[in-house]
Amino acid sequence: MTQQETARGTFTPRPGAAPYTAMVRAQASMETRLLLRHGEQLLIAVVIPVIALVGGVVAAGRLGIDLDGHAPVDALTPGVLALAVMSTAFTSLAIATGFERRYGLLKRLGASPLPRSGLLLGKVGGLLVVQAVQVVVIGAVALLMGWSPDPLGLLLALPCALLGTAAFAGLGLALAGTLRAEATLAVANLVYLLLLAGGAVVLPRSSYGGASEVLAVLPSAALGDALRAALLDGTLAVLPLVVLAVWAALGAGLASRFFRWE
């Protein structure tokens, strides 16, 4: 630790906020780096979906499971992409935000020039970068396994994924802004596992027999259905998108009403 003085005038006040876009860029780049820094984050973001894809395709082939007449990789990849969107927009975002609250980061940034809208945009930016990495990795693995998506569907899938991101991010923030960090961690992981197993995200709803109609209201099933319709058939499935829009409105409403910053 040095004792020497710094030149007079160094600390002369010269306050001011950085330009809004620069603040958002800085925030997004920080969020991305931190999301990708930890092993467990990468596990939930990339490794689990890839295992689900490879395992699902191999199992379907071995056991001769019929997936509405589609090749297993074509039938499963849209659902795995939906799972990846869900894991980042809901689980990772909720857990990260919960601990940001706990560590007083949100409070501290609340006293910085970065407005809340900038904080939120930064988070969205971080999410989208991580999701882009997920899509590239999962897509590459799927292509290697012979995935042949509908070309128009690739374009249609984009708004579906964005709407799904909005729905899950709203729910994740509502969770993180109301519960303690540990509870958020537990609930976010539990919900992720329950939706993975029973939420018709990776497997189409038809695989769930009689529960199929009921499952349609879940955001996981809606996102899976929407991506399957786009990437398998090249169509825009309206009903699942309406379901996602309702969840997005609900999540945003809950988060903005109940989110506590500290």
Next chain:
Amino acid sequence: MPPTPSDAASAPAVRVQDLVMRYGDTVAADGLSLEVARGSITAVLGPNGAGKTTTLETCEGYRRPQGGSVRVLGLDPVRQRRELLPRIGVMLQGGGAWSGVRAVEMLRHVASLHAHPLPVGLLVERLGLDECGRTPYRRLSGGQQQRLGLAMAVVGRPELLFVDEPTAGMDPAVRRTTWDLLRELQHDGVTTVLTTHYMEEAERLADLVHLVDHGRVVASGSPLALTRGRGDATIRLVVTEPFPLGAPQSLATALGHGTEVTPVDERSLVVTGPADASTLAVVSAWCEDFGVVPESLTMGRMTLEDVFLAETGRPLAPTDGTIDGGRAA
């Protein structure tokens, strides 16, 4: 009525008037009023739970006053928060970073939110953060977290700095370095408001001290005015066994008018008044009469601690040595 520009320039940096803040049964501010002159280092000194942090966080715009008014740089910290925030630097009492972020990475991030930040390297060097620059926040020691918090508050070149218990958890050498930095900031025109429960910090650093207890300001002034203004000195007496019943009252009677006896706890008391040979003689005769054995007897001019005791009848800091343990979550 909104202040005119000329008013704003000469107005105090902070003006809190009759602030009332209650949480359930807890009264954090109970008609608290204080001012902070531009360019000063002003200390808000008081025990834990006196309402210091609540007052500071109201000035920072985190909390809306339930009663009274708060103006910071002439602005309403809640309604005009976006205008105010770039101009102030805030150091919270703890936390304020991602758990996995590296110390210097965090400082660089906060710097990037400002238009004309200080060079990050300068603060890293001045606050000794080079020793832990790549350490994740959650593995920093309490003192390192405090230093990073201070650096984050200063890096945006604010006009006005709010620091909440800036040196809690720091070792004495680092504490002195921190004081040096705050003084240099003052030379360059930065106004600082700090809360502390360290009497020494207020006495050495502050131009103006507000003594706060139970959500009210009980005395204000420069440390010199507060301690010398009374023209008194103090005698502190600690004895080996608890005082016999009625002994302190009897001492007060024996010393007579112009002298005050304040019991601190069951084994110590403070005598405030003219500290001369006759006072000492009365004290030692009283010791003999009641058979109490002094463990320590010190005499000197009043400290801020004595002023606090005289004003509130309570000690500023607990006597059981837990003074460093009081960092709230």
